[in-house]
Amino acid sequence: MSMEAVPIVFVPEEGTVWLPAVLPTNITVEEAIEMLKSLTVNVLVWEKKDKDLRLVNYFTGQVLDLNAKVGDVIKPYDVFWLVWWPPKEEFWKPENQNDDIFKIIKETEEAIKLAPRSPSVLFTDEIEKYSIVRRLEREGKLRA
Amino acid sequence: MMSREGGLGQTRGEVKQALSNVSEGLMKNYRNTVEFAVRMREKGPAYKEAGEYLIAKGFWLSLRLIGALTGVSMDYLTPLDARIMSYKEFITEWVGAQFKRLLEDYGIRLPWYWQWFELELDHWHHNFIIGLYTWRRTLNVAFRGPTPDERKWLNEKYPHWEKFFGRVWDFYIKKIIDGQIPLPLTAVHLCAVCQVPIQAPVNGKYLRIYLKEYKGKIYTFDSPACLWIFDQEPDRYAGRRTYTQRVLEGMIQFTEEAYKDPKRLLQEVIWNMGQTEEGEAGLDPTDGAYALLYKEKDQDFLNRIKKYTEG
Numbered sequence: 001m002s003m004e005a006v007p008i009v010f011v012p013e014e015g016t017v018w019l020p021a022v023l024p025t026n027i028t029v030e031e032a033i034e035m036l037k038s039l040t041v042n043v044l045v046w047e048k049k050d051k052d053l054r055l056v057n058y059f060t061g062q063v064l065d066l067n068a069k070v071g072d073v074i075k076p077y078d079v080f081w082l083v084w085w086p087p088k089e090e091f092w093k094p095e096n097q098n099d100d101i102f103k104i105i106k107e108t109e110e111a112i113k114l115a116p117r118s119p120s121v122l123f124t125d126e127i128e129k130y131s132i133v134r135r136l137e138r139e140g141k142l143r144a
Numbered sequence: 145m146m147s148r149e150g151g152l153g154q155t156r157g158e159v160k161q162a163l164s165n166v167s168e169g170l171m172k173n174y175r176n177t178v179e180f181a182v183r184m185r186e187k188g189p190a191y192k193e194a195g196e197y198l199i200a201k202g203f204w205l206s207l208r209l210i211g212a213l214t215g216v217s218m219d220y221l222t223p224l225d226a227r228i229m230s231y232k233e234f235i236t237e238w239v240g241a242q243f244k245r246l247l248e249d250y251g252i253r254l255p256w257y258w259q260w261f262e263l264e265l266d267h268w269h270h271n272f273i274i275g276l277y278t279w280r281r282t283l284n285v286a287f288r289g290p291t292p293d294e295r296k297w298l299n300e301k302y303p304h305w306e307k308f309f310g311r312v313w314d315f316y317i318k319k320i321i322d323g324q325i326p327l328p329l330t331a332v333h334l335c336a337v338c339q340v341p342i343q344a345p346v347n348g349k350y351l352r353i354y355l356k357e358y359k360g361k362i363y364t365f366d367s368p369a370c371l372w373i374f375d376q377e378p379d380r381y382a383g384r385r386t387y388t389q390r391v392l393e394g395m396i397q398f399t400e401e402a403y404k405d406p407k408r409l410l411q412e413v414i415w416n417m418g419q420t421e422e423g424e425a426g427l428d429p430t431d432g433a434y435a436l437l438y439k440e441k442d443q444d445f446l447n448r449i450k451k452y453t454e455g
Contacts, residue, residue, distance in 0.1 A: 005403065007392035009333050009364065011351055016271050016312060017343040018333040018353050018364075020388045021406070039329045039406055044278065046315055046452040058353065077362040079353055091349040101263065101350050108260040112368045115256045116196040118376035123190070 006070060010036060010055070010080040012045045013091070018079075025071030029055060029064045032074075036082055048084045056081040061092050151222030152214070159218075159226050166214055167238040170206060174243055177202050182250050197376065200255035203243065204369045207261065208338040210235070215269025216276065219301070224294060230301035232265045257369045263345050266302055270309045271343040277316070277428075278328050281414055286429040289313050292441040308347055311452055318449055320435035329407050334386035336363040337370035358382055364389075387417075 005022045021039065023032045033053050041047050055064040058079035065073070081092055090096055097106070120127060128134050136142045152162040181195025215231040229237075240262075247254060255261070277287045290298060290313060298305045319326040332341040333353075342353050344366045354365040358378050364386075365371040374381050390396045396416060402409040428434075438445050 009353065014311070014348050015351070016274050016347040017341045018351065019330045020333045020392055021330060022392065022403070022409075035406065043326075043329050044315075046311070049453055077355065077364075079355070101346055104259045104263050105345060105350065105352060108257050108368050111256045112372050115372050116193045116200060118197045118201075119194040120377055120379075122194050 004071075006074050006076050006078075008074060008076075008078050008080060010082055012040045012082045013084060013087075014045045015040070015082075016044075023070050023074065025069070025074075027070055028066065029068050029070060029073065030066040032070050033066070033082070040082065051084045051086075054083050054085045056083050056092055058092065061090075151217040151220070151226075153226055154223060156226050156228050159222060159228055163214075163218075163228070163234055163238065166210070167234075167242070170210070170239055171242050171246070173206070174199075174203065174246060178246055178250055178252065181252065196252065199247075199252065200257070200369075201373055201376075203255055204257065204261075204373070205338065207235075207264075208340060210239075211264070211269045212272055212340060216273045219269065219298065220273050220290060220294070224297055227297070231269055232302065235265055257367070257372075260345055260367065260369065266304055267308065267346045268344060270298075270302070270305065271347055272340070274309065274312050275332060275341045275343060278326070279332060280428070281327060282417055286427045288428050288430045288434045289316055291434050291437050295442075310448070312347075314445070314448055314452065317435040317438050317445070320432040321439060325432070329410055331388050331391070331410065331413060333364055333388055335366040335370050336384060336386060336389075337365060337373050337381050339384070339386065340366065342366040387413075 004025050006025055007020060007022050009018050009020055011018050019040070021036060023035065027035075033055055036055075037053055041053075054066075056062070057064070058081055064080075083092075133142065151159075153159040177199055181192075181199050184191040184195040211231075214234070218227065218229075218231040218234060244254065273287065276283065276285070277289060280287050295305075295310070295313070298309075316326040334340060335342050342351075342364060344352060352367070354368065354371040356363045356365065356371060356374060358374075359382065361382070363374060363382070365374060385393070385395065387396075391398075391413065398409060398412040398416070402412045
């Protein structure tokens with residue numbers, strides 16, 4: 001893959017699954033949006049008449065400046081919503097994520113802290129001590 | 145279990161027998177794991193926790209497999225008059241309830257992600273078959289969409305079906321009615337643990353994705369449960385680079401033209417996967433006829449299309 005391209009993950013706001021894409025770094029965000037639009041709108045999701053599209057960062061909620069260069073504002077594996085603009089609701093903002101489905105999502109994300117640990121975490125010392133694979137790794141007899 | 149025409153069976157008797165076999169097979173495996181965990185529990189608190197981990201992990205990964213195979217098969221591929229229940233009813237009543245009783249019998253708490261699991265029963269396999277249909281050219285299995293009668297059944301069994309999935313199928317149906325073949329121009333992103341498209345728990349604005357950096361590489365996950373499994377056993381899963389990750393990282397090489405033109409890239413992905421451009425892979429067995437039925441049988445179809453496209 002060319003060094004002047006950046007891999008991202010994105011989904012149109014009415015999409016069903018996250019999609020990978022590779023964007024050239026020397027184009028503007030507006031041009032990148034056009035590229036993503038051509039791959040998805042009228043291909044996977046409905047066109048919305050009289051609406052534009054924006055890229056919104058999934059983790060930070062930042063709406064990307066249309067005139068910015070992709071290489072300046074997008075890092076590898078950044079994740080984006082492709083949002084119809086102006087939006088009906090700013091659904092990516094935490095304060096708007098409060099219905100029953102979001103409640104389950106957030107409670108589960110919180111519950112991971114109480115999830116049980118695996119044998120390989122609970123018995124790390126024992127595995128280091130007794131594992132033949134670990135011993136061979138230490139002795140440099142296994143490929144990394 | 146999924147790929148043969150007719151889904152789980154051609155008659156209600158065949159379907160019932162197939163579901164009994166699935167349920168018994170699952171419960172046998174769950175019971176073995178639980179009994180193993182109970183024996184571990186006697187050795188001390190760390191062993192007890194390790195046992196709970198094995199139960200929760202095993203149940204979660206089995207659900208992904210069952211959702212992909214039995215879920216799709218029950219609710220989409222089995223003939224209407226042979227269906228005896230929905231996938232959600234099956235998992236809730238024939239699997240989930242038994243599993244809960246099994247855990248209660250041994251004094252083991254429910255897996256920590258139980259709410260998410262119940263939420264997904266209304267959504268995950270419906271999204272999964274949309275993915276199978278959409279990306280059918282990369283598979284050796286043929287798929288079609290639901291007919292109007294099947295759609296009516298889906299709406300009866302899943303009150304939210306129309307809202308979340310109807311608009312997607314309507315999009316494909318409209319394309320076919322207009323004489324086009326709906327095919328995607330991108331790949332999908334996969335989970336590094338369960339290796340299925342990242343599409344959980346509910347489509348649209350509820351979609352979630354989880355990222356983790358491990359030894360300098362980024363891994364993506366479809367759920368807190370898969371992220372948790374990776375966190376607990378990173379070395380087991382880190383070597384599993386998904387197809388899209390290998391493409392994005394340059395481990396699979398394409399022509400220079402492909403990197404300049406995303407549409408060309410997908411064509412080359414399909415060739416790289418050993419599938420022909422329009423050959424045996426990815427056929428709709430009805431050649432779109434399922435969609436044409438909507439013109440005759442679904443009076444509300446055009447009204448819905450208007451609503452979808454309004455800003």
